[in-house]
Amino acid sequence: MPRAGVVHALLLLFAALAAWAPDACRATHNITAILAEHRDLAEFSRQLTATGLADEINVRNTITVLVVDDAHMAAKAHALPREALRHVLSLHVLVDYYDDAKLHRLPGGSAVVSTLFQASGDAPGSEGMVKIAVRRGGRVVFVPQDVEDNARADVFYVKSVHEAPYNISVLQVSAVITSPAAEAPSATPSSDSKPKNSTTADASSSKHGSRDGTHTAPSPAGQGASDDGEVSKQVGDGGDRGSKKNGAGGGGAPRGLPFALAFLMAVIVVVNW
Template sequence: MQRLTILLSLLFLLSTSTTFTRGHNITRILGKHPSFSTFNHYLTLTHLAGEINSRTTITICAVDNAAMSELLSKHPSIATVKNILSLHVLLDYFGTKKLHQIREGTALAATMFQATGSAPGSTGFVNITDVKGGKVAFGPEDNEGNLDVFYVKSLEEIPYNISVIQISKVLPSDVAAAPTPEPSAMNITDIMSAHGCKVFADTLIANPEASKTYQDNVDGGLTVFCPLDDPFKAFFPKFKNLTASGKVSFLEFFGVPIYQSLAMLKSNNGIMNTLATDGQKKFDFTVQNDGEDVTLKTRSITAKIVGTLIDEQPLAIYTIDKVLLPKELFKAAPTPAPAPAPEKEVADAPKSSKHKKPSSDVVPSDSPADSPDGDVADQTADDNASVTLYGGRLVAMVLSLCSGLLLL
């Protein structure tokens, strides 16, 4: 009996040495409920599904096909539909139990509409109130306090991760339902100029060919990564030295001819073509996650997305903290030759009394300070290997002990 207890303990240790996590997929969740197929379809069409899947601690207030038909009968643009549906995505977890146990009977929840920056003031918040008779009512902040939308039922709950509930009808909001300008009517340089990218925008305006390329691609989908003013000002002297065609290619390099939300960028890491890509002239960069951040990499520069100016399909404009340098126009700095290794002293050689002490200001070439990441590559490799080896030894040790106990 004692051996069995030890064996079970060891097996428990082995089973808990690795943890597994599972993300959610709103498309699959709603796919189990045919009466919500229209709502599900428009979450995908507006790219909100990707945004939802990239978040945790979230609540989706879904409406059935009849409610969606009423909304669509007004023929809103796809951008307006996105605003309305983003108001139905609460950035907090509200399961059935929590809805009926709201402190002081009411709560104010931020929504994805508020997070986009498209909602002025607090119009992107939703009031949730536990009313008499066990009902829970919902109402946007710009609805003059009217609470005429009610909780119907829970569709699926993954506690504290995602809750998908049905509400009785579409949340009424004049702000979210307001007509949005057609993409071609948007002035992308005005948007950039008003939000910290004026130097880049002015440079683009001054180049009619590149400017036209941007504007021609808006309707079909366009993502722009505009450098902030300070880094672009510092770079501008180099820009002026480019040839005329080089200037066009350089400016077009910051645009991508498809719409990419931030969630899509996070889930679609890899090489991305640009407006400047043309056959042998690749003019591409690599999108890569860095924790919660999204970075853009060329051979010599890594820039980080630091802000969102607009994200309304089919147009997204993000700010980046550095100026990307395409390898087709800028050569990467040559790697410095390694310093010669110091000559080894002969063990029995007499030491001169006039031997100079090395200056404390000189840093050896193999010092960790020379590593771009602050770590010596060999040391990092050894550390990683030791972790892997330790895990392997743990499993081997547990299995060996189990085998030994069974043979006793």
């Protein structure tokens, strides 16, 4: 075959590989399909779909979903407005992989894990974190970071529903995990609630004070950085394990492009040789 024909054929192969490789790295699970096999989890599945969380779960490569049976889920679903319910359900989605075996071999008997509530940016400070702890007798409990241990009834691990290491794990818990921060009304302002010249107005008020004579003190530089640093230290170590096999927990950048570029370089060397 003439050299031009060889190059053309190799370039077509390269294009096919470049298109296929990113898809091969994406998550392949479907949380609603998994829960469809369990009739007592139908309400939880329905609310994941209604709040849009099912789609967010399905695009993540490393995830743990803590599910609740219909008897406990129905009452909470009807008691909360949609946005608060979404936040509460987000507390049940750990952005790390935990299965039955890992729950019972936690280093030091506990771990603090980030949730989808924290990852979304809706949770203030570290209030979207969940502590997993092993109590006496081996019972595993889940406690939101902003709830005192003695101020709530334990939500404990019941059983494993589905495990696909280190992609997705679905674990049943005894009740709905919630917190004051998750159930709080949304404080997000509407897009037109601020005047167009708000930047100028804020700058002016910081220099001259408000109209009533009071002055607004700027926040100290770097405030909150130490809190974030402390939170990052507490997050469990399972993410490293999952990321080595599946990429970043949030879907990550496609790995197909570096592979395709390496392939193209090899083709160029062969053709020139």
